[in-house]
Structures are given as C-alpha cells and as structure tokens.
Amino acid sequence: MSAPPSTPxxxxxxxxxxxxxxxxxxxxxxxxxxxxxxxFVLSACSYLVDYAGFEGYLRWSLILVFMMxxxxxxxxxxxxxxxxxxxxxxxxxxxxxxxLVFVTIMAIESDYTALTRMTLFSGGG
Amino acid sequence: xxxxxxxxxxxxxxxxxxxxxxxADWASDQRxxxxxxxxxxxxxxxxxxxxxxxxxxxxxxxxxRMSTTVPWPDASSVFALHIGGADMPLILIAIMTFVLISSSxxxxxxxxxAYRRNRRMTVILLLLTALMGATFVGMQAFExxxxxxxxxxxxxxxxxxxQFGATFFMITGFHGTHVTFGVIFLLIVARxxxxxxxxxxxxxFFTSRPGDxxxxxxxxxxxxxxxxxxxxxxxxxxxx
Numbered sequence: 001m002s003a004p005p006s007t008p009x010x011x012x013x014x015x016x017x018x019x020x021x022x023x024x025x026x027x028x029x030x031x032x033x034x035x036x037x038x039x040f041v042l043s044a045c046s047y048l049v050d051y052a053g054f055e056g057y058l059r060w061s062l063i064l065v066f067m068m069x070x071x072x073x074x075x076x077x078x079x080x081x082x083x084x085x086x087x088x089x090x091x092x093x094x095x096x097x098x099x100l101v102f103v104t105i106m107a108i109e110s111d112y113t114a115l116t117r118m119t120l121f122s123g124g125g
Numbered sequence: 126x127x128x129x130x131x132x133x134x135x136x137x138x139x140x141x142x143x144x145x146x147x148x149a150d151w152a153s154d155q156r157x158x159x160x161x162x163x164x165x166x167x168x169x170x171x172x173x174x175x176x177x178x179x180x181x182x183x184x185x186x187x188x189x190r191m192s193t194t195v196p197w198p199d200a201s202s203v204f205a206l207h208i209g210g211a212d213m214p215l216i217l218i219a220i221m222t223f224v225l226i227s228s229s230x231x232x233x234x235x236x237x238x239a240y241r242r243n244r245r246m247t248v249i250l251l252l253l254t255a256l257m258g259a260t261f262v263g264m265q266a267f268e269x270x271x272x273x274x275x276x277x278x279x280x281x282x283x284x285x286x287x288q289f290g291a292t293f294f295m296i297t298g299f300h301g302t303h304v305t306f307g308v309i310f311l312l313i314v315a316r317x318x319x320x321x322x323x324x325x326x327x328x329x330f331f332t333s334r335p336g337d338x339x340x341x342x343x344x345x346x347x348x349x350x351x352x353x354x355x356x357x358x359x360x361x362x363x364x365x
Contacts, residue, residue: 025236036227036230046359063364066360071353078232078233086150087147087158096176096180098177102181109192110188110191114193
C-alpha cells in the first residue's frame with residue numbers, strides 16, 4: 001500500500017546519481033596535486049634510504065614501507081580504484097596474492113639451492 | 126535497458142554495496158563490473174596479466190640473487206654517476222623516478238581535464254606526459270650504454286654474480302618497452318582529442334567503435350601502471 005508513493009522519490013534519486021556518474025571519474029584537482037606531492041616526498045625518502053646508507057632490516061623495511069605507500073596512492077587515487085565497485089577491486093587486487101605465495105615458495109627453494117651450492121661446490125657456483 | 130548500455134552507469138545506484146554487493150555483482154546472468162565499461166574492465170584485466178609477468182620477472186631475480194654464492198654487485202655504486210668531482214649514488218635512477226612520477230601527475234590531470242571537456246588542456250597535458258615518457262626512455266638508453274661500455278653482459282659483469290646483467294637487461298628492458306608503447310599510444314590519444322574525435326564519437330581505426338573521453342582514462346590506467354611497475358623495480362632492483 002505504501003509502495004506507490006515512495007516509488008517516484010526513489011527513481012528521482014536514482015537518476016540524479018546516474019547523471020553524476022555518467023560524466024565519469026571527476027574529482028577535485030586539489031586531491032590529485034596532494035597525491036602528486038606525496039609521491040614526490042615518498043620517492044625522495046626512498047632515495048634517501050640509499051643515500052644515508054642504512055643497512056639490514058632497517059633498510060629493507062623502509063624500502064618496503066615507502067614502496068607500498070607509493071603503490072597504494074597510485075592505484076587508489078590516480079587509477080581511481082577507491083571509487084570503483086568492490087566487485088572490480090577484488091577481481092583485480094586479490095589475484096596478485098598468488099604471486100606472493102609463489103615468492104614464498106621460491107624463497108624457501110632458493111635457500112635450499114644456496115645451501116647445496118655451499119656444501120657441494122665449496123668455491124661457489 | 127541499463128544492462129545493455131555501454132558504460133552501465135544507469136544500473137549502479139540501486140545496487141547493494143560491500144560484500145553483499147560483490148556477491149550480487151558476480152551473480153549469474155549479468156555483467157559483473159557495473160561501474161566500469163568493457164574498455165576499462167579489459168584494460169584492468171590486461172594490467173592484471175601484466176602484473177603477473179613483472180611479478181615473475183622480479184621473482185626470478187629474487188631466486189637468482191638468493192641462491193647464488195657469488196656476491197651480488199652493489200647497485201648503489203654500479204649506478205653512480207661522477208658529477209662535479211664526486212660520485213653521486215643512484216642519481217640517474219632518482220632523476221628517472223622523478224620524471225616518471227611527474228608524468229603520472231600530468232596524466233592524472235589530463236584525465237581530469239578530459240572529463241571537463243577541456244580539449245586544449247587535455248592535449249597539452251597528454252603531450253607533456255609523452256615528452257616525459259620519452260625522456261625516461263632516453264635516460265634508460267644512456268644507462269644501458271654506460272653499463273654495456275663498462276662490460277656488463279647478460280652472461281657476466283666485472284663486479285660479481287653473472288646473473289646481474291641478465292636480470293637487469295630483462296627487467297628494465299621490458300619496462301622500457303612498456304614506456305615506449307605508452308608514449309606511442311599517448312600520441313595517438315592526444316591526436317584524437319585534438320581533432321575532437323571524442324566529441325563527435327568518431328569510430329576508431331582498430332575497433333571501429335565510437336570513441337569517447339573515457340579512452341583518456343583507460344590510457345591513463347596503462348600509464349599509471351607503468352609508473353607503478355617502476356616503483357617496484359626501483360625498490361627491489363636498485364635500492365635492495
């Protein structure tokens with residue numbers, strides 16, 4: 001009974017949303033400039049990691065942190081991933097996990113290869 | 126009706142969000158990607174396949190580097206340049222990184238202006254992006270020349286593990302090829318925007334489908350991906 005009066009309201013909000021989307025991905029220029037600025041800062045930071053000569057776990061973790069922040073900013077804002085529907089986001093961002101699994105397998109395998117080389121070819125191989 | 130439209134934007138507002146939305150979008154008998162046109166979806170899927178290619182390259186590099194008993198050449202000094210009487214570590218690579226990031230910024234602005242139908246600014250920014258891409262490839266050619274004259278080969282080098290040359294030429298070569306093709310496509314898209322092809326919906330020479338300004342965004346996806354790959358190469362190959 002109450003359905004007919006609410007229907008026109010629903011359709012009008014629907015067309016409004018559709019119209020705003022029909023123009024594609026439009027976002028404030030300020031946001032792009034901000035991301036651009038942070039990409040510069042993060043790149044400078046990762047270069048400074050090498051320039052300052054950090055070693056060991058500090059170096060590796062800093063490299064990874066700056067790398068992931070830069071990658072995240074590019075994918076999220078420049079490639080508009082935050083404004084896409086989750087169906088697309090998951091379809092694109094989840095499969096690369098398979099690469100990480102492969103990395104783990106090959107890291108274990110490389111350790112084993114290095115060990116056999118050190119024990120069997122004492123001069124290196 | 127909305128299901129058959131090219132970009133499917135009309136179908137969007139009534140759909141649920143969150144995990145329920147994922148399930149609803151992927152349910153049978155409909156298109157899964159409601160917010161993206163077929164062109165944009167296919168570019169994303171292509172980029173995913175490219176992710177696997179570059180992922181496997183970097184993975185092979187990791188395997189070679191972890192399993193060799195010979196010391197790996199020190200990238201910091203290998204890629205140093207002698208400027209003003211002092212060795213600047215990785216300086217050329219740092220400049221290349223900044224050039225590529227700047228080009229990503231101009232590309233993002235080009236997409237923005239394209240959706241505002243500002244053809245003049247879009248063309249200028251696209252050409253600027255292409256110019257910086259070409260600069261990047263030029264600097265990469267310089268770097269390759271420098272290393273080759275110093276004796277780096279895919280099968281050996283003067284400083285350590287012989288796999289260094291093979292992984293270097295393979296990874297940076299494949300990335301440079303991507304940048305080169307990106308520059309070519311940027312020029313094609315810039316020409317189309319200039320001529321107003323996307324205003325008139327002129328049919329493309331390859332797909333013979335009417336084009337629209339979303340092509341600029343799809344082009345942008347590819348270009349940002351090239352920048353994205355460089356972020357990983359910079360971290361793993363040059364800095365690690």
